Amino acid sequence: MNRLEPDRQGIERAVALLRAGEVVAIPTETVYGLAADAFDDAAVARVFEAKHRPSFDPMIVHVAPGSAREAVAKLARLDALNDEAGSVFDRLTTDFWPGPLTLVLPKARFVSDIVTAGLAHVAVRMPAHVVAQRLLEAFGGPLVAPSANRFGRISPTRAEHVVAELAGRVPAVLDGGPCEMGVESTIVGLAADGGLKLLRPGAVPVEALGSDLRWSTVDGAGGIEAPGQTDQHYSPATRCALLGGVVEEQDPATLRQLAADTEVALLRVVGDPASGRAALAAAGISVLDSRSLSPEGDLVQAARALFATLRELDDGSARRLLLEPPPSRRGLGHAIDDRLRRAAGSAR
Numbered sequence: 001m002n003r004l005e006p007d008r009q010g011i012e013r014a015v016a017l018l019r020a021g022e023v024v025a026i027p028t029e030t031v032y033g034l035a036a037d038a039f040d041d042a043a044v045a046r047v048f049e050a051k052h053r054p055s056f057d058p059m060i061v062h063v064a065p066g067s068a069r070e071a072v073a074k075l076a077r078l079d080a081l082n083d084e085a086g087s088v089f090d091r092l093t094t095d096f097w098p099g100p101l102t103l104v105l106p107k108a109r110f111v112s113d114i115v116t117a118g119l120a121h122v123a124v125r126m127p128a129h130v131v132a133q134r135l136l137e138a139f140g141g142p143l144v145a146p147s148a149n150r151f152g153r154i155s156p157t158r159a160e161h162v163v164a165e166l167a168g169r170v171p172a173v174l175d176g177g178p179c180e181m182g183v184e185s186t187i188v189g190l191a192a193d194g195g196l197k198l199l200r201p202g203a204v205p206v207e208a209l210g211s212d213l214r215w216s217t218v219d220g221a222g223g224i225e226a227p228g229q230t231d232q233h234y235s236p237a238t239r240c241a242l243l244g245g246v247v248e249e250q251d252p253a254t255l256r257q258l259a260a261d262t263e264v265a266l267l268r269v270v271g272d273p274a275s276g277r278a279a280l281a282a283a284g285i286s287v288l289d290s291r292s293l294s295p296e297g298d299l300v301q302a303a304r305a306l307f308a309t310l311r312e313l314d315d316g317s318a319r320r321l322l323l324e325p326p327p328s329r330r331g332l333g334h335a336i337d338d339r340l341r342r343a344a345g346s347a348r
Contacts, residue, residue, distance in 0.1 A: 001162075001163050001166065001167045001168070001170055001171065001172060001173060002171060002172040002173075003159055003163070003172070003173055003175050004024075004172050004173065004174045004175060005175065006027070006131040006134075006174060006175060006176045006177075010174055010175075011131070011134055011135050011138050011174070012138070013172070014026070014135055014172060014174050015135065015138045015139050017171060017172060018035065018036065018037055018043075018139055018143070019037070019139070021036075021037065021040055021042055021043040021046070022036075022043070022046070022171055022172075023035060023036045023043065023046050023047050023050055023170055023171075024036075024170070024171070024172050024173070024174060025148040025156075025159075025162040025166065025170055025172070025173035025174065026131070026132055026135055026143075026145060026148075026173075026174045026176070027129050027131050027132060027159070027174060027175070027176025027177065027179060028062070028127040028128075028129045028132045028145065028179065029099070029100055029127060029128045029129045029132075029179060029180045029181050029203075030100045030127075030179060030181045030182070030183060030184045030185050030202070030203055031147050031148075031155040031156055031157050031179055031181075031182070031183070031184055031307065032147065032148040032155075032156040032157065032158075032159065032161065032162050032173070032179065033062070033132075033145025033146060033147060033148055034047050034050060034051060034145060034146055034147070034148040034166070034170065035062070035135075035143040035144065035145040036143060036144050036145075037139075037141060037143065038061045038075075038111070038115060038141065038142040038143055038144045039110065039112070039141065039142070041112050041114050044059070044112065044114050044115055044144055045114060047059070047144060047146065048114075049169075050166060050169040050170055051146065051148075051149070051150055051151045051166075052150055052151050053146065053151040054151065055114075055117060056117050056224055057117060057146075057151070057224060057227060057230070058115065058116045058117040058119055058122075058123060058224070058225075058226060058227060059115050059116075059117075059123070059144040059145075059146050059227065060102050060123040060124070060125055060144065060145065060146065060185070060187075060227060061075055061111075061115065061122060061123065061124050061125075061142045061143070061144055062124075062125060062126070062127055062132065062136060062142060062143050062144070062145045063075070063124060063125070063126050063136065063142050064126070064133065064136035064137045064142075065097075065098050065126060065133050065136075065137070068089070068090070068093035068094070068097055068126065069089075069090075071124075071126060071142075072105065072124050073108075074108055074110045074111075074142075075105075075107075075108055075110070075111055075122050075124055075142060076105035076106060076107065076108055076122055076124060077105070077106040077107065077108050078105070080106040080192050081105075081106070081190070081192055081194075082192060082193055082194060084193065084194035085190060085191065085192055085193060085194035087194070088190060088194050088196070088213065089103065089105075089190060091210075092188070092190075092209065093126070096204055096209075097125070097126040098126040098127060098128040098133065099125075099126070099127075099128045099203075099204065100125070100127075100128070100181055100184070100185040100186060100202060100203035100204055101125060101185060101186050101188065101202075101204045101209075102123050102124065102125040102185045102186065102187040102188070102200075102202075102226075103123070103124055103125070103188055103189075103190055104121050104122070104123045104124075104187060104188065104189040104190065104199060104225070104226055105121060105122060105124060105190055106120065106121055106122075106192060107119070107120055107121050107122040108122070115144055117224070119225070121189070121225075123187060123226055123227070124142075125185055129176060129179075129180075131174060131176040132145075132176070135174065146227060147184065148162045148165065148166060148170070148173070149161070149162070149165040149166070150165055150166070152230070152232060152233055152234075152235055153165065153234075153235060153236075153237075154234055154235065154236055154307050154310050154311050154314065154343075155183075155184065155234055155307050156307070157178060157179040157182050157304075157307050157308050158177075158178050158179070158308065159173050159174075159175040159176075159177075161307075161308070161311060164311075178304075178308075179304075180304065181203040181303060181304065182203075182303045182304035182305060182306055182307060182308070183202055183203050183303045183306060183307075183332075183335045183336065183339060184200070184202050184203070184227075184228060184335075185200075185202045185203055185204070186198075186200065186201060186202035186203060186204040186205075186206065186209075186335070187199040187200040187202065187226045187227070187228070188209070189225065189226070191216065194214060195214050195215070195216040196209075196213055196214060196215050196216065197215070197216050197225075198215070199225050199226035199229065200226055200227070200228045200229065200338070201334040201335040201337075201338050202335050203303070203332070203335065205330070205331040205332055205334065205335075206334065207330065207331060228342070230342070231342065231345060232342060232343075232344075232345035233339075233342040233343070234307070234310075234339045234342050234343045235342070235343045235344075235345070236310055236311075236313070236314035236321060236343065237314055237316075238265075238313070238314050238316070238318060238319070238320065238321050239319070239320055239321070240320070240321045240322075240323055240343050240344040240345070241258040241259075241260075241320060241321070241322055241323065241344060242323050242325065242340060242341060242344040243255075243258065243322055243323065243324045243325065244325075245324075245325065246271070246324065246327075247266065247268070247276045247279045247280065247322070247324055248275060248276070248279045250279075252282070252283035252284070255279075255280060255283045255285060255322075256283055256284060256285060258320075258322060259280070259283075259285045259320055259322065260319075260320055262286075262319035262320050263286045263287075263288050263317070263318050263319050263320070264280065264285060264286065264287055264288065264318050264319070264320045264321065264322050265287070265288050265289040265290065265291070265313045265317070265318035265320075265321050265322070266280060266287060266289070266290040266291070266321075266322045266324065267291055267293070267309060267310065267313060267321060267322070267323050267324065267340075268290070268291065268292040268293065268324045269292070269293050269294070269299075269302050269324060269325065269326040269327070269333075269336055269340075270292065270293065270294050270295070270296075270297040270298075270299075270302060270326065270327060271292055271295065271297070271324075272292065272295055273290040273291055273292040273295070274290065276290050276292070276324065277290035280322070288317050288318045289313060289317070289318060291309050291312075291313065293305045293306055293309060293336075297327075299326065299331060299332040299333055299336065300332060302326070302332070302336060303332050303335065303336055306336060306339060307339075310343065323340045323343065323344055325337050325340060325341075326340075
């Protein structure tokens with residue numbers, strides 16, 4: 001896999017590959033994505049093939065910076081939105097685009113069913129990463145860009161993660177450095193009548209979107225409506241178990257059951273890793289490693305470090321990863337909690 005520099009030459013090479021129907025891993029502010037021409041079905045199919053992604057999982061389409069309505073004109077039927085829904089679209093895109101907010105909108109006829117998994121709506125966002133923006137502008141059209149990893153595995157937040165995941169499957173990665181956010185975009189469905197539905201918590205806390213907006217449900221339910229909704233996702237190869245709370249407050253017998261009489265590593269969202277390690281050791285559990293995403297309790301720092309730290313712990317040393325949930329499901333804690341639950345196959 002070629003690692004392309006994020007300069008003019010690198011972007012030109014990436015554009016040439018994309019125009020030839022190839023796929024290229026690209027940086028965004030959330031995670032690295034595996035990009036292809038959104039209007040080229042064969043290229044989109046190559047993304048599914050490279051990721052081993054099932055056909056039922058829709059993709060997010062990324063658009064270049066500029067007028068939101070113009071950017072989605074060939075992707076979404078904004079004319080299907082009533083006045084209230086149109087106002088909500090304008091408000092959310094004004095406040096959060098470019099950025100890590102994905103809107104699910106009525107699909108335009110130009111968008112292939114392979115992109116949307118046969119659904120009648122399409123997921124669209126305008127990334128804030130400057131390299132992604134330059135690439136989109138140079139390419140001159142929208143790009144699908146699901147996370148650049150094998151389906152269900154840990155999302156990549158650095159170019160080297162992409163190489164480790166997809167070497168031999170993808171011709172190139174455009175190296176834009178570590179991702180700023182570290183977790184995927186928030187996905188919100190916008191109904192024709194203006195009702196909103198949270199389909200995936202992410203880098204934009206739902207509380208930031210506005211308490212006066214009309215929400216039809218708190219969480220996604222039912223069938224797959226957006227990426228990242230399978231019960232097990234973002235998963236290490238090492239088996240994971242989700243703790244019920246702070247490790248120091250867990251019953252020792254419960255901890256031993258989760259540890260399954262094997263060597264473990266502990267991942268804390270916040271707090272002292274040494275204290276967590278001591279609590280496990282006191283319960284008679286063999287602890288090979290203990291990490292905290294943010295000992296100081298900064299959830300922005302924790303989100304940025306989440307996937308990279310999971311990868312480091314998934315090195316084959318520990319036989320079980322014990323995951324401690326965040327102290328709250330508010331703000332970025334909601335997205336972190338969602339990723340940990342799905343990593344452990346215990347999404348709710």
